[in-house]
Amino acid sequence: EAGVAQSPRYKIIEKRQSVAFWCNPISGHATLYWYQQILGQGPKLLIQFQNNGVVDDSQLPKDRFSAERLKGVDSTLKIQPAKLEDSAVYLCASTYGGRNYGYTFGSGTRLTVV
Amino acid sequence: SQKIEQNSEALNIQEGKTATLTCNYTNYSPAYLQWYRQDPGRGPVFLLLIRENEKEKRKERLKVTFDTTLKQSLFHITASQPADSATYLCALDHGNNRLAFGKGNQVVVIP
Numbered sequence: 602e603a604g605v606a607q608s609p610r611y612k613i614i615e616k617r618q619s620v621a622f623w624c625n626p627i628s629g630h631a632t633l634y635w636y637q638q639i640l641g642q643g644p645k646l647l648i649q650f651q652n653n654g655v656v657d658d659s660q661l662p663k664d665r666f667s668a669e670r671l672k673g674v675d676s677t678l679k680i681q682p683a684k685l686e687d688s689a690v691y692l693c694a695s696t697y698g699g700r701n702y703g704y705t706f707g708s709g710t711r712l713t714v715v
Numbered sequence: 716s717q718k719i720e721q722n723s724e725a726l727n728i729q730e731g732k733t734a735t736l737t738c739n740y741t742n743y744s745p746a747y748l749q750w751y752r753q754d755p756g757r758g759p760v761f762l763l764l765i766r767e768n769e770k771e772k773r774k775e776r777l778k779v780t781f782d783t784t785l786k787q788s789l790f791h792i793t794a795s796q797p798a799d800s801a802t803y804l805c806a807l808d809h810g811n812n813r814l815a816f817g818k819g820n821q822v823v824v825i826p
Contacts, residue, residue, distance in 0.1 A: 632812055636816075643819055646809075646814070656812075657813060692759075698812055699812065700747055700766070700812070701764070702764075703749055703751075706759050706760070707758050709757075
């Protein structure tokens with residue numbers, strides 16, 4: 602089966618600019634996650650979708666970050682305006698849901714804010 | 716506060732030996748725990764899932780244990796190979812099908 606697709610792979614922007622990331626999960630996976638991974642740290646959950654509804658966005662900095670999952674398939678994560686501390690890898694993951702499955706991650710988007 | 720602790724120092728191990736990694740946690744009550752492998756520039760790859768009522772799980776050369784009393788999981792790679800060199804992440808069930816990840820522990824297998 603095809604994996605989780607993410608684009609772009611790399612992005613460099615200046616602080617205060619905006620950026621968007623795109624994710625296409627594995628077909629049939631109802632649950633989609635966006636994680637932020639800062640260098641040397643483990644992934645940190647930003648937002649969780651079940652189909653096209655938000656399950657958990659408690660750690661999403663909502664003053665600058667937004668995410669949507671239209672039609673319960675693709676998802677976009679946006680940052681506006683970006684700060685230096687947003688430099689990280691943004692990982693998208695999907696799963697069937699439930700307690701029996703691991704996540705399938707994409708390769709991530711490496712964002713550098715200068 | 717909730718913590719997931721993995722050794723920050725890289726584990727250097729001779730090829731053929733068994734690598735053992737530790738994941739300790741506090742203030743979590745996970746129904747299951749997962750281990751992932753992450754290579755540089757790539758997303759994590761799922762390896763194993765172990766439930767709270769399971770003591771041990773095996774998959775090929777990998778073995779995971781889960782002790783809910785000690786709040787600890789051990790991850791073993793037997794007969795390690797240079798291709799096993801990577802960072803290994805421990806992830807805990809955080810309710811509602813969410814995972815909380817540790818920082819990861821790097822393994823370097825020396826030929």
